[in-house]
Amino acid sequence: MSHEHRPDGRLRLAAALLVGFTVSLIRSIDTLLILTLFATVAAVVITVRDEEFPRILLKRLAIVNFFVAWIWITLPIDWLTLSWRTSGSELALQLTLRINAIALAVSTLLSRMNGIDLARAAVGLGVPQSLGTLLALAVRSIVLLDSTRSRLEQAMRARAYRATVSLRTIRVSAQLVSWLIVHALVRSERIRVGLTARGYTTTRWPTRQHSHWHALPISEWLLFFGVVAAIVLAWLLPIIWN
Amino acid sequence: MHLAAGVLGLPTFVGSAILATAGIAIGLRKLTPRSLPSAALFAAVFFIVGTIHIPIGIGSVHLILNGLIGLLLGWLAFPVIFVALVLQALLFSFGGFAVLGANTLLLAAPAVMAHFALRPFVENSLGSQRKLLWLGLFAATIGIGGAALIAVTMLWSTGQQALLNLMVLFGVAQIPVWIIDAAVSALVVATLGRNLPQVFVK
Amino acid sequence: MTTLLSFENVVVHRAKRTVLNGVDLNVDDGERIVIRGGIGVGKTTLLLTALGLIEHASGNITLMGRRCRDDSDFAKLRGEVGLLFQDPDDQLIGPTVLEDIEFGPLNLGWSAERAHHAADVALDQVGLNDLAERPVHELSGGEKRLVALAGLLAMAPKLLLLDEPTASLDEATSKHLLNILQTSKLSMLIATHDPLCIDTLATRSVVLQAGKLQRDQNR
Numbered sequence: 189m190s191h192e193h194r195p196d197g198r199l200r201l202a203a204a205l206l207v208g209f210t211v212s213l214i215r216s217i218d219t220l221l222i223l224t225l226f227a228t229v230a231a232v233v234i235t236v237r238d239e240e241f242p243r244i245l246l247k248r249l250a251i252v253n254f255f256v257a258w259i260w261i262t263l264p265i266d267w268l269t270l271s272w273r274t275s276g277s278e279l280a281l282q283l284t285l286r287i288n289a290i291a292l293a294v295s296t297l298l299s300r301m302n303g304i305d306l307a308r309a310a311v312g313l314g315v316p317q318s319l320g321t322l323l324a325l326a327v328r329s330i331v332l333l334d335s336t337r338s339r340l341e342q343a344m345r346a347r348a349y350r351a352t353v354s355l356r357t358i359r360v361s362a363q364l365v366s367w368l369i370v371h372a373l374v375r376s377e378r379i380r381v382g383l384t385a386r387g388y389t390t391t392r393w394p395t396r397q398h399s400h401w402h403a404l405p406i407s408e409w410l411l412f413f414g415v416v417a418a419i420v421l422a423w424l425l426p427i428i429w430n
Numbered sequence: 431m432h433l434a435a436g437v438l439g440l441p442t443f444v445g446s447a448i449l450a451t452a453g454i455a456i457g458l459r460k461l462t463p464r465s466l467p468s469a470a471l472f473a474a475v476f477f478i479v480g481t482i483h484i485p486i487g488i489g490s491v492h493l494i495l496n497g498l499i500g501l502l503l504g505w506l507a508f509p510v511i512f513v514a515l516v517l518q519a520l521l522f523s524f525g526g527f528a529v530l531g532a533n534t535l536l537l538a539a540p541a542v543m544a545h546f547a548l549r550p551f552v553e554n555s556l557g558s559q560r561k562l563l564w565l566g567l568f569a570a571t572i573g574i575g576g577a578a579l580i581a582v583t584m585l586w587s588t589g590q591q592a593l594l595n596l597m598v599l600f601g602v603a604q605i606p607v608w609i610i611d612a613a614v615s616a617l618v619v620a621t622l623g624r625n626l627p628q629v630f631v632k
Numbered sequence: 633m634t635t636l637l638s639f640e641n642v643v644v645h646r647a648k649r650t651v652l653n654g655v656d657l658n659v660d661d662g663e664r665i666v667i668r669g670g671i672g673v674g675k676t677t678l679l680l681t682a683l684g685l686i687e688h689a690s691g692n693i694t695l696m697g698r699r700c701r702d703d704s705d706f707a708k709l710r711g712e713v714g715l716l717f718q719d720p721d722d723q724l725i726g727p728t729v730l731e732d733i734e735f736g737p738l739n740l741g742w743s744a745e746r747a748h749h750a751a752d753v754a755l756d757q758v759g760l761n762d763l764a765e766r767p768v769h770e771l772s773g774g775e776k777r778l779v780a781l782a783g784l785l786a787m788a789p790k791l792l793l794l795d796e797p798t799a800s801l802d803e804a805t806s807k808h809l810l811n812i813l814q815t816s817k818l819s820m821l822i823a824t825h826d827p828l829c830i831d832t833l834a835t836r837s838v839v840l841q842a843g844k845l846q847r848d849q850n851r
Contacts, residue, residue: 190481208528232620252562262595279593283437294527303517318458318466319509324478325470328514329510333474339722344686346717347783348734349712351487356738357611362617363725365495368478369618370726370769374469379467621727624766 197301197309199408203415206291210419211286217278220285220425226418227292228367234296252291256284298416305326328370336371340364432515432533433581439588446584447531451510453538457508469510475476476514484610491610495543497573497613498566498615501548502629507541508534532584538574544569552623552630566619570612578604633660636693636791636819637682639714642691644674644681651677653843654691664820664836666698667842668848675823677720678840679793683715696790711740714784718795720776726768729760729779736787747786754786758812774805781809782792785816794822798829 214220235242238240264277301309304324330401351357437445461529463510476499483490500507512534520537548565555561582597639661644652651674659665665691667675680686682693684706693700695713700706717723728733730751737747755761758778763771771779777797782793797813798806813820822833832835837848 204527209443212438212443212528223628235524237575258599260597263593264598267595268817287437290528298520299755301520302774303520306520316458318461319454319513322461322466322470322473322509323513323516324471325466326517329470329474330517332475333471333478336479339717339719340725343715343723344719344725344735344739345707346683346685346710346715346723348707348739349735350707350739351485353487359617360725360735361482361493362614362621364476364482365493366618366621366625366727367681368475368766369472369622369629369722370767372475373468373626373771374576376468376471379471380464388815393761397471416506625727625769 196312196404196408197305199296199412200297200301201309202313203412204294204297207415207419208290211290211293214286214423215282216423216426217281217285219422220282220289220430222425223419224285224289224292225420227296228288230296231292233298238299241299242423244299245292248291248295252287256287261284285367287389293415297411303330317384332375333368333372333392337364337368340367404430432518433529433536436586437588438529438532442584443529443587446535447551448510448533448539448554450531451544451561453505453508453535457505457510460504460506461509465506465510469503469506470513470598472499472506473510473513473517473591475499476511477517480514480518484614486610493614494537494574494577494607495570495615495618496537496569496577497544497569497611498618500538500544500573501552501565501569501619502545504545505542506547507545507614509564510539511538511541529544536577536580536584539580540573543576544572547572556623556627559624560589562623563616564582566616567612569612569619570608570615573615574604574608574611578608634697635659636696637821638660638692638694639678639682639804640692640694642681642687643689643718644677646677646686647690650843655840655843655845657838658820659819659843661790661819662835664822664835666834666837666848667748667821667845668825668830668837669726669823672814673840674843675840676795679715679795679821682793683710685715696702701751702843711736711787712789713791713793714787714789715782715796716777716781716795717794718799720773720816723780723783724768724776728764729766729768729771730755730764732768732779733783733786736783738788744793750786750788751782754782757785757816759781761807774801777801777805778809778812781812792816792818792820793826794820796824796826797822798824798826803828 211220211223214223231245237246255311259280263280264273265271266273266276296307304327307320307323307327311317341364349360351379445580459587476495479493479495484493495511496507497510499510503510512530513602515529515530515533519530540583548568551561578601585593585597585600635658637657640654641655641657642652643650648830651700655678657665667678669675677686677778682695684693684703686702695709696708697851698705698709700709723779724732725735730748732755733751734747738744744835752761755764758781760775760778760782763779768776768779781797781833792813797809801809806826806828810829814832820833822829838845
């Protein structure tokens with residue numbers, strides 16, 4: 189898909205940042221529960237449309253909930269007296285819901301965006317062009333370096349190397365990192381020459397300009413205001429019920 | 431070493447975002463068309479080293495090397511680390527988008543400190559493997575130690591007493607990270623100093 | 633006649649494609665077998681599978697007389713088989729030439745002195761004694777290929793797996809490398825199109841086509 193046809197992710201990114209910011213500040217368990225529920229429903233909807241999404245989402249949830257597990261081990265339990273702390277358990281629940289609501293919502297909102305889309309969206313929201321360019325180039329660089337690192341590790345295994353608990357493993361890891369840095373520097377010079385040969389002289393990536401806000405599809409606007417409405421509703425509902 | 435979204439309070443959230451933004455702005459002023467490809471590659475290096483795990487018996491430790499990155503890049507470490515964290519959040523959900531400011535600050539600020547504290551000694555150390563090893567060790571100590579200190583301060587500033595256990599656990603968990611990071615940083619600095627000394631020369 | 637490597641009906645899938653579709657192959661001691669085939673047919677896949685670096689979906693692989701099913705089976709035998717990658721940048725970890733060549737022997741648990749001696753001998757074999765302290769990233773393409781080969785020879789393997797060993801080399805360096813391989817008297821499985829390599833080394837030639845190996849009608 190050429191960059192002309194990639195989704196314009198400005199509103200999605202704005203919605204993701206809004207979710208991250210507001211949910212981080214909410215303390216009401218009821219509100220957080222409702223928001224987690226909303227985010228879960230949104231994730232299920234995406235799952236129906238995108239086969240890859242469940243696997244990616246579950247992996248991310250596993251990572252964030254590893255941290256959540258540590259929260260439950262440390263906050264509710266007083267290990268000195270081996271007693272249960274109610275205030276600790278309430279805080280642990282609050283953090284659990286916040287972290288999962290944010291993970292679900294942000295994963296869902298940014299589900300179809302890759303690093304380049306994110307860079308464009310960020311620049312469209314006012315992030316400096318040079319930072320957007322750095323982000324876009326970094327995406328490509330990660331692919332290149334990661335492929336180098338995989339092949340190097342394969343070659344190391346081919347020469348009977350196995351990582352163990354030993355000083356040798358630390359030495360070899362240092363060698364690998366050193367080689368990646370050397371490789372990066374040598375390669376960056378070749379990339380710079382290649383870019384210059386194609387007329388690149390600034391820190392601005394040559395890409396199409398963003399369309400005007402009013403030209404964005406209605407669906408994107410509905411999505412953004414849907415997120416705003418969900419947050420407001422989640423805040424209001426407990427008040428109404430109580 | 432990432433803080434998860436939802437743990438920090440509003441003042442810390444906003445304050446760290448402002449400070450991180452300032453650091454990134456200063457770093458971007460150092461970015462030129464010439465340095466852009468290498469900065470992007472260093473962001474890739476930082477991203478990838480975060481996926482290198484070193485076994486330590488019951489588990490493994492992943493490398494951070496923020497001190498080393500700072501030693502080599504100075505203020506550029508701010509936008510480079512920020513970009514790597516954005517991509518980690520996008521691909522792995524480490525930390526998360528909401529706390530990019532806090533995570534950037536806790537990793538990049540010590541990186542820049544390592545640069546200013548140690549850079550004056552680098553050129554004089556280029557002839558000595560022992561001095562280069564010590565430089566790498568100090569870079570990692572400032573990098574990991576500084577990050578742990580900032581992270582614990584951020585958690586403490588939430589005012590939640592119940593987080594005290596988490597702060598202690600967080601601090602203690604950084605000890606094996608520091609040991610491994612220090613050893614790897616020391617060897618990398620020594621290797622680069624021997625084989626690619628121009629990376630340290632302004 | 634000892635069989636060093638044996639494939640029995642080996643099937644390998646990569647990226648939802650069946651690359652090797654029932655490969656049968658024996659490499660006996662003393663043989664130097666060339667594998668020919670078009671671009672993307674799976675020659676590199678076959679070599680990587682032989683060392684367990686890519687999993688085989690079905691079939692049997694026997695290496696040095698031992699059946700190998702998973703990575704732990706192959707890992708014990710990797711010191712006896714050397715794999716020369718097509719791109720030496722994928723293989724060299726450095727930082728200097730000598731340290732890179734010592735890497736393999738040290739992985740085998742050899743002492744530092746023994747590894748150093750083996751590296752010196754290997755460097756001598758490839759004729760690059762002068763480059764022992766040179767950083768790996770400063771080498772030319774041909775020098776990197778020779779250093780990569782030295783890194784394998786230092787491990788004293790019984791079998792070499794070579795992926796396009798003369799690719800991108802000039803004629804003089806190609807001849808030098810082929811001479812080293814011929815002198816080594818090692819058994820080999822070589823993926824190549826180079827006529828000089830085939831004429832110099834091959835005792836037998838096979839063609840990889842549609843996932844299977846066939847006798848080379850041209851040889």
